Amino acid sequence: MPSVKSRREEYAEATRQALLDAGADLFAERGYAATSIEDVVREARVTRGALYHHFRSKQELFEAVFEDVELGIVDKIVAAVATQSDAWSQAMAGIDAYLDLCLDPRTQELALRQAPIALGWTRWREIEERHALGLIRAQVESLTAAGLIRRRSPDLLSGILFGALIEAALAIAAAEDRSQARQEAGEIIRSLSEALR
Structure with a gap:
């Protein structure tokens, strides 16, 4: 009850x-x-x-705000992945959803600009890794199980892909033409993904 x-x-x-x-x-x-x-x-x-x-502090409040933002990002990526039926399409949908979210001004400001300032680089990365890295690892394992990518260290590959996506997100947030940067970042990440097939 x-x-x-x-x-x-x-x-x-x-x-x-x-x-x-x-x-x-x-x-x-x-x-x-x-x-x-x-x-x-x-x-x-x-x-x-x-x-x-x-x-306990303004920083702790900010961390809770950032956690909420990250959970919202994860929910949207999971929803995008769920619309696809095969592992490769799911992975690409997840990448596209993440990069699209990087165009949102509020997400950019809170997750990409203010979080490293408020929390410090190390804590920001820890929280990013806790949310995003798990999604990436699940996709790597799914792609490997489906025989779509060669078997590699899932931790190492997930970490490298995570790094590429974070750098793409930061580049989008810093770009003068964010829509153009998002398109280029998507093309680059897709090219890197294709190279793993």
């Missing part, structure tokens, strides 16, 4: 979500450094104490 949440639990969840939403909006609009705790609590319409009940 499902448990019924108390009003206090519902209020706590609503407060946490309000903080995440306010933080995401402000970090995307102003950047991590230019957003203060006071800005977040004012935007969320909660007290400073409420923020510190859920998050």
